[in-house]
Amino acid sequence: MAQAQDRKLAAPPVNFETQPFWDAAAQGKLLYKKCAACGEPHFYPRPFCPFCFSDKVEWQEASGRGTIYTYSVMRRAPVPYAIAYVTLAEGPTMMSNIVDCDLDAIKIGQAVKLVFKPSDSGPPVPMFAPA
Numbered sequence: 328m329a330q331a332q333d334r335k336l337a338a339p340p341v342n343f344e345t346q347p348f349w350d351a352a353a354q355g356k357l358l359y360k361k362c363a364a365c366g367e368p369h370f371y372p373r374p375f376c377p378f379c380f381s382d383k384v385e386w387q388e389a390s391g392r393g394t395i396y397t398y399s400v401m402r403r404a405p406v407p408y409a410i411a412y413v414t415l416a417e418g419p420t421m422m423s424n425i426v427d428c429d430l431d432a433i434k435i436g437q438a439v440k441l442v443f444k445p446s447d448s449g450p451p452v453p454m455f456a457p458a
């Protein structure tokens with residue numbers, strides 16, 4: 328049975344725009360952005376709303392609940408892992424990994440919850456495990 332948690336994670340790139348996201352991640356929080364002009368949430372965080380191009384975008388904390396929109400298992404990797412698009416309960420869809428589970432048992436539409444996995448000398452990386 329393939330387990331994903333032994334995979335080494337490279338430190339994610341942190342820059343001015345994503346610093347608040349990774350600072351929150353270090354505290355176990357997942358942030359996304361919501362547009363104050365049109366009300367649409369989005370992910371990944373951007374300086375402008377991808378729907379109406381307003382710059383009135385604000386950080387919001389996600390509940391950590393979501394469902395798997397689609398996924399793919401990378402079986403040729405040294406340690407197989409599952410990459411997935413997870414739709415957060417708040418609406419936006421984010422690319423992530425599904426961890427702490429049997430990779431063969433992952434299903435589209437499955438309920439998942441936020442977990443953080445340590446990266447190699449960087450902030451922890453948000454991922455999802457079966458809820």
Ligand SMILES: [Zn+2]
Nearest residue numbers: 362365376379
């Ligand atoms: Zn907008």
